[in-house]
Amino acid sequence: MAEWVRHALWWQVYPLGFVGAYPAREPQPGPHPLRRLEAWLDYAIELGASGLALGPVFASETHGYDIVDHLRIDPRLGDDADFDALIAAARRRGLRVLLDGVFNHVGRGHPAFRAVLEQGPAAPTASWFRLTWPQQWQPGVEPQYADFEGHGALVALDHRSSDVRSHVVAVMNHWLERGADGWRLDAAYAVPQEFWAGVLPQVRAAHPDAYLVGEVLHGDYVEFVHGSTVDAVTQYELWKAIWSSLNERNFFELSWALDRHNTFLEAFAPLTFVGNHDVTRVASRLTDERHLAHALAILLTVGGTPSIYAGDEQAFRGVKEDRNAGDDAVRPPFPATPAELAPFGRPTFALHQELIGLRRRHPWLHRARTRVVHLANEQLVYEVSDGSERLVVALNIGDATADLPVPQVRELLAGAAEIRPPAQLRLEPAGWAVASR
Template structure:
């Protein structure tokens, strides 16, 4: 993992939705629409929030939602041109922000050039080996084969990851955009691709760009084994995402402490990419049954080991429910205003919450690799110590309807949260939390 990632905190954005791009690809003869400036106008907002990286969703030419890529070397005309993307990256770098791209290399759209070659030709097409095809007997040119797709989506044609030419192509694509200034890659649906494929792809990327950060989307399974076998720097921590909101909704901090113990073991191998929201799931403010617990979730995100990611809009208290239907992601991928504008009400409150906790993280960069020691756990009360070496912070969370007092040994001050810290008769410290309260506390 590159050294700079030790301090990285991402603002994750889905550009097609954010900028209000058309739902379908533009006609072939249409002029590009220069929408990257819309994103550029939000970069100062990212800096003001305290984050230092922008993780872009798909930006390459595609047929609909960006995950049905037709050309990995061309910016989607709905967003602009290659020059527009490079200008955005330069503007981000000028503000001290890193930029990653979203690489969809498990599957492609049916309009992908090599697949179109196959449809026009026959089993003898040069590109036929790029896909997992099944041809009818006696297939003639123009016959469409059956093919493996992605999770039953016929419009998403699975690539053949045993084909050396596919591995070479992916290496070339990754290097092409790293050459143009981007800082790393998210590998979409990395879990659906054999780890051995990434192990063939990434050496050529590392040789050309040793400072690039590469992380994979992995939902479940043995995260550490995938990192070791594939050669990626990290994977997404969906286990922690799920247990964070479900433990808060169920009033069951034992679930979270169990997941934190598993998370602890991962840190022996790699530092996971952590999050409480992204473009594929219901937004945190809608997922939680009690909006007061948004603060608890964000506090966990920013005080445990990991490379944290804030999904654009969560820092403004946005809501949105993902539905299992066509277009069901639209509510969590909305159009954003042309500029951030002045914040008030719930948006201002959510921004302050994120800003304050990101500030704690920036002042304690060792939290990136912090280990967690649980000091108190009941269904509705949790105190844990995040520590690295001699440095530590304490986190106290309550889901109770009445004020509570919790032991916080070694606490010396309140870093974030609405809490009162007191000394206990005979030594030690206690923190008083309001109903459904929380606090991050200094030690030492």
């Protein structure tokens, strides 16, 4: 993994929603919407981010994950010149850019699949897909085809095909050459590991500093990293344990997840988060809004590469629903500039700044391990260390003041607590603190 990733902290944006280009199917008149992101880059820096993680920006039929042209910017967003301008604006500010690569499936309107529908089994791209043809095929008859998790609009690629492999290598290299710094590989778990193991080394040969992270929901993370050769995977186990332990007032669940997280860190640095474009926003997920600070304190003091989903730093609400358009509430349009944000999110923004600032001042946290010092249903103290540097994190989600045993600490770095020598921290109800040793 490239050295720069050690310092990476992403601000994740879902562009089609952010600029109000979804669900519109056609480009809107006026300036190209992708340019609106440039007005938010200084905001990302003010937050403390070092990179912009973009959702899909390539030509698609609806939500961005039904791509019809991997080599074209979605016309609802703009064009190549707009992409180049965004990359240049990010570069001037020292921001990295991560792209969202959808290589498990394509939209039905993709030219490779359209050729199949029009030409039948003899189509030159028939090998791109997993197709079942009727015995007596005739023009106008569609084959059966594998799709993504039952979504007929998402046609699964056949990853045994050398043509598909060559296409994905070419696409990834094309946009890295245009200035991107890496790829989030959408639905990486649905793609055979041997496919990634054949593709990613070719990409790294041309772009050795590229960051390649796979979307994996569950399973054996370490085995997937080794088998696929990705740099990292998304840490959904930790995401679930954070909000669930806070809602259930059960830090034993989080303690178990932190032990698991340590085993992952032995092999790789996971992509960590408390929110993204696919899940209910953390401010809506938590049953007690006071615990948003605890969730963020955990995210920004444990090992991994943290990502903040745009709007979470303003305590945006939004609930994902299991229905058509069920993601819309968590993918809303943003105002044209940060100055137009409502004032209600400012305290949450300041909290993010405080903890991200702490994270950036302690880059060793990227591969640090945690050790639980004190554990109860409503209180948790853990030490985080890379072997030489150490911090202590104390959390109280109870409704009473708590005196917690801690390793000897020197000063408070974030949060609020009373240091009570020789080895105790007093936290107020729903209190939290990060201290140095």
